[in-house]
Amino acid sequence: MSKVNHMSIDNDREILLRAEGISKDYVESSVVTHVLKGVDLDIYTNEMVAVIGSSGSGKSTLLHILGTLDKPSKGSVYFKGDNLFKLSSRRRDYFRNHSLGFVYQFHHLLSDFTSYENVAFPLMISGEYTKKQIDDRVRYLLDRVGLAHRMNHRSSELSGGERQRVAIARAIANKPELILADEPTGNLDFRSAGEVFALLSELREENGCSMLVVTHDRDLASRFERTCEMSDGLIKVK
Numbered sequence: 504m505s506k507v508n509h510m511s512i513d514n515d516r517e518i519l520l521r522a523e524g525i526s527k528d529y530v531e532s533s534v535v536t537h538v539l540k541g542v543d544l545d546i547y548t549n550e551m552v553a554v555i556g557s558s559g560s561g562k563s564t565l566l567h568i569l570g571t572l573d574k575p576s577k578g579s580v581y582f583k584g585d586n587l588f589k590l591s592s593r594r595r596d597y598f599r600n601h602s603l604g605f606v607y608q609f610h611h612l613l614s615d616f617t618s619y620e621n622v623a624f625p626l627m628i629s630g631e632y633t634k635k636q637i638d639d640r641v642r643y644l645l646d647r648v649g650l651a652h653r654m655n656h657r658s659s660e661l662s663g664g665e666r667q668r669v670a671i672a673r674a675i676a677n678k679p680e681l682i683l684a685d686e687p688t689g690n691l692d693f694r695s696a697g698e699v700f701a702l703l704s705e706l707r708e709e710n711g712c713s714m715l716v717v718t719h720d721r722d723l724a725s726r727f728e729r730t731c732e733m734s735d736g737l738i739k740v741k
Contacts, residue, residue, distance in 0.1 A: 521546075522542055523579050524542070542561075542733075557734075562718075566685050604683070606682065614658050625676045640676060650665060687700070
């Protein structure tokens with residue numbers, strides 16, 4: 504396994520994730536589109552970071568690469584010193600399931616599954632929990648996000664805010680070290696957006712994990728301890 508020594512400390516916190524020189528090109532016919540142009544970014548343990556940028560700036564592409572859902576054209580991503588794209592596909596799958604939690608704008612819940620089943624799914628995939636442990640964890644999380652009474656409802660029967668709360672419960676089910684969120688409040692009204700962000704922040708703090716959110720919402724980004732701005736495939740730290 505390829506490793507790099509990333510034991511730097513910022514305010515007594517170690518680097519959890521490091522992106523170095525991330526570039527991403529898309530080729531269609533003879534046209535090459537340079538979406539990312541050499542992005543460097545460090546995320547520290549127990550840190551909340553916002554990446555802000557307009558539509559088309561490359562922030563969602565960056566998030567997908569950091570979460571190993573897509574591969575960079577150039578560059579490397581390290582998590583606790585491990586070069587993620589040097590791992591086998593199986594090891595990356597394990598990493599995503601155990602170390603990352605994802606929250607999306609459109610929640611990506613399984614439409615034919617209940618709230619309970621959606622939250623239980625990542626726990627079942629891990630294969631490391633008993634049926635009782637899964638049941639206890641899922642019931643606790645749904646109660647924690649205020650949806651114990653909607654446990655047996657399918658996602659189509661939930662409001663937008665309720666769906667996003669189920670998605671948050673699912674994201675933290677395996678107690679990830681890093682939450683990656685792509686416009687998590689972008690599809691919600693102002694009140695629901697505030698409630699969802701407050702809940703996400705509380706659960707992140709309770710679980711002692713880091714969080715990276717990409718958003719175009721400057722008001723949301725202002726609530727984070729660190730904000731980076733992305734424009735034309737490049738990122739700068741404010």
